[in-house]
Each structure stands twice: as C-alpha cells, then as structure tokens.
Amino acid sequence: MKLEKQLLGQLENRKINGGYRSLKQNVNNLIDFSSNDYLGLSKVEEIHHDHNEFIDNGATGSRLLSGNKAYHEAVENFLSEYFKSESALLFNSGYMANLGVLSSVPQKGDTILLDELSHICIKEGVRLSRANYFNFKHNDLQDLEKKLKKIEEGNIFVVVESVYSMDGDQAPLKEIVELSVQYNANIIVDEAHSTGLYGQSGYGLCCDLELQDQIFARIYTFGKAVGVHGAAVAGSNILKDYLINYSRQFIYTTALPHQSVQVIKNALNYREKHPELWGDLQSKITLFNSLLKNAINKLDSEHPVQGIILGGAAEASNFSKYLNDKGFDVRPILSPTVPKGKERVRICLHAFNSEEEITNLCHHINQYFQ
Structure with a gap:
C-alpha cells in the first residue's frame, strides 16, 4: 500500500538518523x-493488598455517566488533604491531566508562557487551547519577566515543571511566584517528578516550599516515585467544578477502577510512614x-x-x-x-x-x- 510504503520510508529514515525506537523488556x-x-x-507487596471486599473490576463508564463511585470521591478527599489543596480531581494519567487543564482553562485572548523544556504533554495541552503561547528560556527569570511585560490583556498563565524529567533540575518556584504576583499571572506546576519525593510525606516541591496557596493548579502524577498509576489536579473547588464541566480528557474517559484508585492511597500512606x-x-x-x-x-x-x-x-x-x-x-x-x-x-x-x-x-x- 502506498501509505505503508510512505510510513516505512519514515521509519527507515529514523533508523539512519539513529533515533529509531522499539519496545524492549528487561529480559x-x-x-x-x-x-x-x-x-x-x-x-512493595503491602501496597497492593487491599482487605476491602470486592467492588468492581472496572468503573463501567466516565465519571459523568456510570463511573463515579464512592471510592473516587473518598480518595479525592484524601488527596486534597495530602496535597494541602481545597480539592483534587483524579485523571487517568499525568499526560491526560496536563492536557485536561491546559486545553480547557486558558481562553482566546489569554496568554500562556511555558518553560522551553516543558514535557510534551504540556506543549500539546497548550496547543489545544485557544490562547496565545510563547516559550521562555529554561529557568530564565529575566526572559520570563521580559515576556510578562509585553502582555497587555487577558489572563496570563505561567507553566513549569517543579523538577524537569530530562535534566533533573528544579524550577525556581519562589522567584516565579514573586514574578507572577507582580504581573498578576496564574501558575500551573507539573509535579510529576517531585511527587512522592520532596517533603516529609512526599507531597511535592510546591508544598515543601509552602507555596501551594499561591499556585493556581498543581498536577500530581502517581506513576513515578509513588509507583502506581493515575494522576490528580489539585486546586480550588471552582477549578475542580470547571474541569468536570469543560475538560474533554476528564469528561470522555472511562474512570479508573477501584484497584487503581485504592493503591494510590495505599502507596501515599506507605510513603508517609517511610x-x-x-x-x-x-x-x-x-x-x-x-x-x-x-x-x-x-x-x-x-x-x-x-x-x-x-x-x-x-x-x-x-x-x-x-x-x-x-x-x-x-x-x-x-x-x-x-x-x-x-x-x-x-x-x-x-x-x-x-x-x-x-x-x-x-x-x-x-x-x-x-
């Protein structure tokens, strides 16, 4: 087929350039x-074990259809306390959570400034929004302020990762908060690679620096140091209600099943005790x-x-x-x-x-x- 021949050509080109990928097991x-x-x-086997009675193998639908269960709401209440936020909303992955927030909250006429080394899910979420968006140089506060000064209208969003997944370095969060206050910007922080690590209980870098109340939205991923699956957005009750109504990634996705939700709580409790x-x-x-x-x-x-x-x-x-x-x-x-x-x-x-x-x-x- 003509299409497959074209795809094969692209794959061969990637092999020539040394960038070809394939799935591997650690055999x-x-x-x-x-x-x-x-x-x-x-x-850790202890995290997997759940002494509750069997509830279900699957949530059976999206949260807005048949998939909203008592165990979802109970763990979201637990997460809001754990991450010191007014509310928390579960997503099926950190990728989906970033897409869900960034594609729905910023509107036409708004401006998003994102660190140039942001994860691809942040970049794709930004592209799905109708807002204007610009990169600023990695962890460069002068470049960030230079771009903040140029924005004359609309809501402003500054998007960073607390720890960058490829370099392992931290964002200067305190200074970014100071700039955002000065220019009336809203901060969104992806905590994927700090969740489970920083702070006494592993509640991430924002809470460890006591900045959580000055961050508009925090995205926590449980597939890294927490060792399980899923994600959550922490923020205000208004943000949660808005995402339930406008985030397509939340609205049209089958909810996480009981086992996946329960082990999030088990793993965070285990981390807090250790x-x-x-x-x-x-x-x-x-x-x-x-x-x-x-x-x-x-x-x-x-x-x-x-x-x-x-x-x-x-x-x-x-x-x-x-x-x-x-x-x-x-x-x-x-x-x-x-x-x-x-x-x-x-x-x-x-x-x-x-x-x-x-x-x-x-x-x-x-x-x-x-």
Whole structure:
C-alpha cells in the first residue's frame, strides 16, 4: 500500500538518523537504572493488598455517566488533604491531566508562557487551547519577566515543571511566584517528578516550599516515585467544578477502577510512614555525584534523574549499549525528546540500588570516558 510504503520510508529514515525506537523488556536481568520507580514502591507487596471486599473490576463508564463511585470521591478527599489543596480531581494519567487543564482553562485572548523544556504533554495541552503561547528560556527569570511585560490583556498563565524529567533540575518556584504576583499571572506546576519525593510525606516541591496557596493548579502524577498509576489536579473547588464541566480528557474517559484508585492511597500512606526512603535515596545521589570524574559532561542534578550528555544519537546509543553490556539497564534519550546535540543517557537512581551497584556503574562510566 502506498501509505505503508510512505510510513516505512519514515521509519527507515529514523533508523539512519539513529533515533529509531522499539519496545524492549528487561529480559537480561539488567540492574535497573532507567525506571521512574525512584523509591521502589511499585514492588512493595503491602501496597497492593487491599482487605476491602470486592467492588468492581472496572468503573463501567466516565465519571459523568456510570463511573463515579464512592471510592473516587473518598480518595479525592484524601488527596486534597495530602496535597494541602481545597480539592483534587483524579485523571487517568499525568499526560491526560496536563492536557485536561491546559486545553480547557486558558481562553482566546489569554496568554500562556511555558518553560522551553516543558514535557510534551504540556506543549500539546497548550496547543489545544485557544490562547496565545510563547516559550521562555529554561529557568530564565529575566526572559520570563521580559515576556510578562509585553502582555497587555487577558489572563496570563505561567507553566513549569517543579523538577524537569530530562535534566533533573528544579524550577525556581519562589522567584516565579514573586514574578507572577507582580504581573498578576496564574501558575500551573507539573509535579510529576517531585511527587512522592520532596517533603516529609512526599507531597511535592510546591508544598515543601509552602507555596501551594499561591499556585493556581498543581498536577500530581502517581506513576513515578509513588509507583502506581493515575494522576490528580489539585486546586480550588471552582477549578475542580470547571474541569468536570469543560475538560474533554476528564469528561470522555472511562474512570479508573477501584484497584487503581485504592493503591494510590495505599502507596501515599506507605510513603508517609517511610520518610527514610527519600533520605536513603538522597545519600545514593550524593554517592553517585561524588564518584564520577569531573571531566564527564554530566548535568548538575540533586534529583534521582542524572543525565550525561553525549552530543549525538549514535554516541548516546553506543554508550547505552556499553552500559547494557556491563549489566546496567540504562537507556539513551534521543531527539526529538531532547534537542539535537543534547542527546544523552538518562540514569535514574533508586532507593533499592545498592551502594555497590552505584559504585560499579560509576566505575564503568569513568572507564568509558577515560
């Protein structure tokens, strides 16, 4: 078929450029340095067990049809307390939650300013809105203010991630809040890679910095450090009611089933009872950073996400294969996920990685670049 021939040509072109992707299982029992399961909660059996009676295998419909259950509302009440917000609304994933907020809340005549390194779900959500939108340079407060000064009408939205998934660095949230107050802007923060980590109970960076009351909307994802699935938007009661009425990603999606909803609560309760997990992981991040040679082109990060820049797709793929051959599950990150020339390997550290495993990994990284 003509179409399939065209698609095959595009796939072959991606192979030539070194950016071809394929699905892989960890069949060789490689040591996990690639998953987002930072605290290892996805494998804690205690979180899975639920002593409640069987309720259902599926919610049977969207929340506005037959799918709104008592367990959804109970966990949303729990989440609003956990994340110190007036309300919380469950979504099926962080991707859908970002699309749901950004495609429905900003209106024609409004302006969205988003960090240039924002996740693709933020960029696609912004494009689905009818608002004007502009990137500002990554974590650059001067560039953000320069663009804020130019906006003369409509609502203003500043969209950032609390921790960036490819670089592992934090947004300067306190300074962004100060600017937003000065220019009457509304802040939306994706907390995907800080949920479960920061704060005594893992309630994310906004709450850890006590900024939650100055943020218009916070998106929490449970598929990273929390180790389960799903997401929630935390904000005001008005925001929740608005999303229920106008977010297509919420309105037209079958609701999460009971098991998925219950393990969110179980996992967050487990994290709250085990603050030592984050402390242990922080010590392993320090160990990793101390063992790598200074000459290695590593991004500066105090987060489990550690990036080593190779500068090309082939180089990143070769380095990843070298580490795979040494027994470590490390994946290359290629364009267009990151800009051309910024291709890298993304190393994720975990609470369950032993000091010996981290030491061996660093030894082989140092050898490769020697």
